[in-house]
Amino acid sequence: MAVQPYPLQFKAEMKERVWGGRALEQFGLELPDGAIGEGWMIGDHPNGTTKVVNGELAGLGLDEIREQYGREWFGTRGFSEKNGRFPLLIKLLDCNDDLSVQVHPTDVYDRLPAGELGKTEMWYILSAKPGAKIIYGLKEGIDRPAMESAINEGRIMDTLQEVSVEAGDAFYIPAGTVHALCSGVVVAEIQQNSDTTYRLYDYDRPGLDGKLRELHVEDSLNVIAYEGAGAQRMKTDGVGAGEWLSIATSPYFQVEKGIVEGPLALSTSPESFVILVIADGEGQVRYSGGELDAKAGQCFLLPATLGDYELSGSMTVLRSVVPA
Structure with a gap:
């Protein structure tokens, strides 16, 4: 199966x-x-x-x-x-x-x-x-x-x-x-x-x-x-709740910093997996099959085919993909 x-x-x-x-x-x-x-x-x-x-x-x-x-x-x-x-x-x-x-x-x-x-x-x-x-x-x-x-x-x-x-x-x-x-x-x-x-x-x-x-x-x-x-x-301290700031762009990765305060709806794309690094705080990663607790220091690999997901709680997150 x-x-x-x-x-x-x-x-x-x-x-x-x-x-x-x-x-x-x-x-x-x-x-x-x-x-x-x-x-x-x-x-x-x-x-x-x-x-x-x-x-x-x-x-x-x-x-x-x-x-x-x-x-x-x-x-x-x-x-x-x-x-x-x-x-x-x-x-x-x-x-x-x-x-x-x-x-x-x-x-x-x-x-x-x-x-x-x-x-x-x-x-x-x-x-x-x-x-x-x-x-x-x-x-x-x-x-x-x-x-x-x-x-x-x-x-x-x-x-x-x-x-x-x-x-x-x-x-x-x-x-x-x-x-x-x-x-x-x-x-x-x-x-x-x-x-x-x-x-x-x-x-x-x-x-x-x-x-x-x-x-x-x-x-x-x-x-x-x-x-x-x-x-x-x-410096990246100007990011507001619900916003994403591009903090590194190369041919190999694109990294954004986001501030999660409450639910934040996101989605993967068929082109690339998503890596989430929880830099600070704690919350949840929700997807169609369930929910995972997240806290500072944890890292998640989201498959490209995951589709819609949601981050919630109070967290600072680094989100990385492979750029086009």
Whole structure:
């Protein structure tokens, strides 16, 4: 018997990171021991595939659902054309310490690992301690020779822009943009389904195994967009109840922030699934087959064939689709 489409919830894949902590526990997530930096909330990747925890498909991985239900559930744009996998990876990040200074390649970089995509991403700051900042792009006039000289002379930090952040800030990070989250922020990340990161600098600190983590200086220098790749940042606190604000647009995802205060009627389209990330508050996701409770930190994958649905309660929601 065919399974009727319904909003899917997944068990997060937790990743220990040298820069992680325990902040994701605030969302009611089950964390293993250690410094947990990443919760892969919705993933279809060899390094982390999430499994459904609700409804008829409970126990199946996102890869198995992709293989069984194909374009019917994910939409005509719901696949990576390069490797056939689910096109996005959704994470929550706990930055208890500074992340490495890093950059990601585009899809066309000729030294990408087999089967991997490039990595364009966006961040939404869920919480930030006073004085929190990130590294976001290069200072004016930094080209490859200037970057190489700075690396060789141990002064790479002089080439980087620092930006103060607070909850509600949104950042679009196209591939080629040098960046680093810094300590004191918790972030929702929506990105291409890739796990390829090139590290430029890691503060000369040991990793979880006690050894210095690998740097990828040559690859980084090759893929940096020295003239800029179109990175954008914005404040999002002007969104009103029942409104949606576009906070990141790329060829791979379109992300909107919405404020739910009471019932809000919506619908999926045949072209793309919808991903909902509950950034704050609590409420319900209602659809023709039932209702699911929703609260901060939860993520839902709505099949393209779900049709009409309704959000209710008092919530801040990030809604993502694959654009035309």
